[in-house]
Amino acid sequence: MNLATAFAWAGGVLAAFLVGSLNPATMIARLLGKDLASSGSGNPGATNAGRVLGRKWGVVVGVLDVLKGLVPTFVAGHLFGAHAAYAVGIAAVLGHIWSPYLKGRGGKGVATTLGAILGVHPWVALVVLVVFGVAVLVTRWVAAGSIFGALAMGVVAVLILTGHAPGDAWTGLWLMGIGLVVLLRHKNNVVGWWRQRHVG
Structure with a gap:
């Protein structure tokens, strides 16, 4: 692996982590005047979003969470191969679970994990x-x-x-x-x- 490829890998991993850290459940809930942290199970994920905001919004959040894992992994896999996709995929999942935008909180990573796997296998x-x-x-x-x-x-x-x-x-x-x-x-x-x- 040359230096340019190493930097590309590192940039991809960082970008995937930051994309994974975006939390659709929390953002949609705020737009609807709700606070998931104090509602339902308190978890900022698709299941709790469906419970608090309604099934339709739960599905929307789930799809967006899948895309957070799918898109970065798919792109990395096609540009650099499966091993890069694995690194990017786990970064997206960890970003979802420990989001810096939510002060280290996050969802349980199920939908994003599914997306990451879908992007490569x-x-x-x-x-x-x-x-x-x-x-x-x-x-x-x-x-x-x-x-x-x-x-x-x-x-x-x-x-x-x-x-x-x-x-x-x-x-x-x-x-x-x-x-x-x-x-x-x-x-x-x-x-x-x-x-x-x-x-x-």
């Missing part, structure tokens, strides 16, 4: 989306869909790393890492579910 995104949809239909709980979708990323990663699915080691490690980030963002949901089951 559409077939994996399809698998994750199907698992997410089935889990939500069965449990009626969006968080469960997100958790099972993240677990599906881990399963695909293991299949890649063991040679049972197309992709190199970097692909498998990236999917495993980005899936782990989503799981960690949902640890409170898992703990809450466990406590409910235990008490029940």
Whole structure:
């Protein structure tokens, strides 16, 4: 990698982080005179936006969050290859989760993660989306869909790393890492579910 390419990579990663940091849920809520931080779950993401602002706005936010991951990853992949796309994709997700515009707060990164995967490996995104949809239909709980979708990323990663699915080691490690980030963002949901089951 020459110096010009290294600077291009660094610029792409920074740009992706800043784009990912933009929070459509918070911006739309403010335009509508709402404060997501003090409404619903308090999370500035698509699910809470749908809960507080209405399903239509939740869908709009979800689409915009997907695009935050999709566009930078797709562009980086076509300009510099898959490895650059992986770096840009994780930057967009981390920007969404820890937005400097929201003083380090952010959403849980599910939609942006889906967009990042879609930008470089559409077939994996399809698998994750199907698992997410089935889990939500069965449990009626969006968080469960997100958790099972993240677990599906881990399963695909293991299949890649063991040679049972197309992709190199970097692909498998990236999917495993980005899936782990989503799981960690949902640890409170898992703990809450466990406590409910235990008490029940």
